[in-house]
Amino acid sequence: MRSIWNGSISFGLVTIPVKTYSATDRTSSVSFVRIHEKDGAQIQYRKICELDGEEVPNEEVGKGYQAPGDDTIVPITDDDLSRLPMPTAKTLSILSFTDPDQIDPLQMDKAYYLGPNGAAAAKPYALLREALVDHRKVAIGKVAMRGRESLAMLRAHDGALVMHTLLWPDQVRPVTGVAPEDVELRENELTLAETLMDSLGELDPAELHDDYREAVEELVTAKLEGEPVAPAASGTSGAQVIDLTAALEKSVRAARGRETGAESGSASVTPLRGRKTAKKATGKKTAAAAAPKATGGRAKGTSAAKKATAAGTSTTTPKKATSQKTTSKRTTSKSAAKKTTAKTATPKKTAAKKTSKKSSA
Secondary structure, rough: OEEEEEEEEEEOOOEEEEEEOOOOOOOHHHHHHHHOOOOEEEEOOOEEOOOOOOOHHHHHEEEEEOOOOOOEEEEEEHHHHHHOOOOOOEEEEEEEEEOOOHHOOOHHEEEEEEEOHHHHHHHHHHHHHHHHHHHHOEEEEEEEEEEEEEEEEEEEEEOEEEEEOOOOOHOOOOOOOOOOOOOOOOOOHHHHHHHHHHOOOOOOOOHHHOHHHHHHHHHHHHHOOOOOOOOOOOOOOOOOOOOOHHHHHHHHHHHHHHHHHHOOOOOOOOOOOHHHHHHHHHHHHHHHHHHHHHHHOOOOOOHHHHHHHHOOOOOOOOOOOOHHHHHHHHHHHHHHHHHHHHHHOHHHHHHHHHHHHHHHH
């Protein structure tokens, strides 16, 4: 990472030279350029003087201060700013240490990593970091960066020091008129809301990603390749909640169902119909196929009758056959047995009666 600001941390009489690095990267977020819809050309922004209407080059652009509610603009030069008393121009001056929960998140602005600047700064840097960790405190101070002074909070994070610039208290707007007043809540509604909070569990940062950015990238790819753009998925309905208690109960059941599914780690399996019957039929087929082998390649009359019944044919099965005929019949019986259901087994008495009738004929 490239350092964007060099300064020091003033901690009592201890001075810690540091380098500042940007802790966040917003370049990955979706951003669009403005174009002329008629021809697709990008629109340029030019600096135009309000008096003469001419474009002003960058080297002629300066600073000016306009008081709120006043049309007068006072020019301010860099030389004027350099003469202002600003002891925090190159120093993060620590004023106090406080508990982290004393800082309102509304005041959080930008975040920066601070690293030691030079070998001599490593030990005091590590000392301040470990002191913040052991004492469970954050440091509050003031720092001037990029021409303005800001409040700053210093904390230990992942083995490093992190500086958060803070808004001044008067920069946070009051909440007057935003929240509803005199809303009556029942005890069971509050209990269900807390149960739902517990059921949702903890957040895994690794699962967070920008779905909108991915959708925009897919859209751009499709347009470049000339492919049709997929229609957007339908969102959730915007129906109003009529029964708050019923909605909370349903949400709790849904959250617990997701939690149970995540703990099991596998999808539920629905058994197929007839699976047990098929296993039994397979066992009988195996036994029937094994019978001819036990008699040295000659099938008994009963086994032959069973095969004939399974094949659905009235052909008389001879008691003696050549090895070639026996082989063809076995092949026919096996292929027919695969196509039949588990109900193809016929009692021995029926087979015997059919055999006697055929013999008398």
